[in-house]
Amino acid sequence: MTTATQTVDQVFETYKHREITLAVLGAGAWGSALAFIATTHNHTVRVWSRSGDLSLAEAVDGAEVILSAISMKGVADVVDQLQELNIPETTILVTATKGLDPKTTLTPSLIFQQAFPHHAVAVLSGPNLSKEIEAGLPAATVIACENEIAAEAVQHVFAGENFRTYSSTDPLGAELGGTLKNVIAIAVGVCEGLKLGSNARSALITRALPEVMRVGTHLGGQPETFLGLSGLGDMLATCTSVLSRNYRVGYGLAEGKSLEQILEELGSTAEGVNTAYVLHDIAQREEISIPISKQVYLLLKGDISAEEAVAALMERKLKAEDYQEILQGE
Template sequence: MITTKPATLTVLGAGAWGSALATLARENGHQVRVWSRSLDISLEDAIAGADIILSAISMKGVPTMIERLKAMQLPAHVVLVSATKGLDPSTTRTPSQLFQDAFPQHSIVVLSGPNLSKEIDAGLPAATVVASSDTAAAERAQQLFSSDRFRVYTNNDPIGTELGGTLKNVIAIAVGVCDGLNLGTNAKSALITRALTEVIRVGTHLGAQPETFFGLAGLGDMLATCSSPLSRNYRVGYGLAEGKALEQILDDLHSTAEGVNTTNVLIDLANREMIPVPISRQVYRLLNGKITPQQAVEALMERDLKPESCDTLVNA
């Protein structure tokens, strides 16, 4: 366990991820309060005296939560940590960007990495990234969660860290389709490799540092999410390949698969910014019932031939 001055942490969201992070901080000797709509604690009581507030709620709940927190006039020293992976449909912005717009005087930290909550709950070793333009705030979050089974790294690229964790959910759906169709290891390896190029293209267009996507929050998270049936987004793709309806798959999950919403928002953003996203576009068409899984594969395999490096930043 990392020895540091005990802090008071409030975790917003009592789902699997929020609960896992709360447990890690509590095991490090910090005071932890968890809030959700289903628990008998008011939001006001949950955040009272908090040094750090961590949001682990779903993307759709972030704008409403921000408005509620704004009304409470948080003390300036409170650090806000976002562990949500998604894009806001109304603005196409990330959760941390929404928090930064609403709380310009506060330090904002992004927490993201190859973190399957069930494995963390089981005590298996894992690593993650906390990113912020405020180095001291990132280090506070690092000390809060670091332990002998959960290694936390810092960086100064919050948007890249966040987009890596967000966009890989779209790719996980595509990889789930690949495995569901039994297309083999060669096809899956090619898909993940080309998908990484696509994610970097989107990320750098939006201001991220390219090297971030080769780290834990980029490639690391993509590999974890694209290789495990514990990933909800992977299971969405796999179910679609089996011929199941999207509504049935989502009902069976009993939890949120952020990649579905992210795909729709990403295509809006890509169309507006003219960013080539061929893999994500086929996922979008599949999720919206415009093509079958087999047709999505055919569309990607029949694209014009080109050098491998030609579409890192431009043509796809």
């Protein structure tokens, strides 16, 4: 129970020691998986979707934590609706969406933070394939927030026997790691679809890491974050599993399918497609080198074939392997 004399941080501290009310925005596979985890921990969970019976106001009323797991294209609109609902500052806002806004090129957490400058905004990101989590298989994730107490509070909401949570104070880095790797997963899917072998896949993932770090640190993330669960860990999971929608996009393109056909077959969002387009715009604006992501962008546009994308990467100028590039994202 909140009292007039408690500070916001003191209220956050109480969330670690009791059951809370959680509003999950988005009833897709990821939102449903996170709602399931919280429910098994005896928290009160309300799930909202545009097609559901519960209104957004009803879903978030009295919620101590609001978690957004909606697709990137719906984030800005939902944030606008939430602004009209007078969300108290003792409510922690969490985003589990991995993407970039086409209009502003912002990440979801930055959109939330701009709209709610006095709220704690956290990011939940890690190597988390929703089907495996729903099956009760072991997994780990990162809860990142500049407010450490808020991060720890959300950490306790989702921590369980089969779902280990780690806290971090680098929400932007955690978010960018989970976002940018989706583009790389498309590239790896192409590699697998062309049957190029384990050597090529390993080389691609290894060279992709400094590319992601280069972009992520330029935009404000901390280098070490990209070597953790929300960076390298998420990349490995997404780039090596047929459960990954982005991987399947790349695989389908390598098979000669059109992007439209692949997305129709998936029946769900593959955020890496939109991210590739927005990332290309950011890289041009900020003059960041993204050789792998650029080939994915050209492939998605239909400007080159899968074989031409691979050839372009293999024909790049010879250079020494720079370990500082990997360690520092330069």
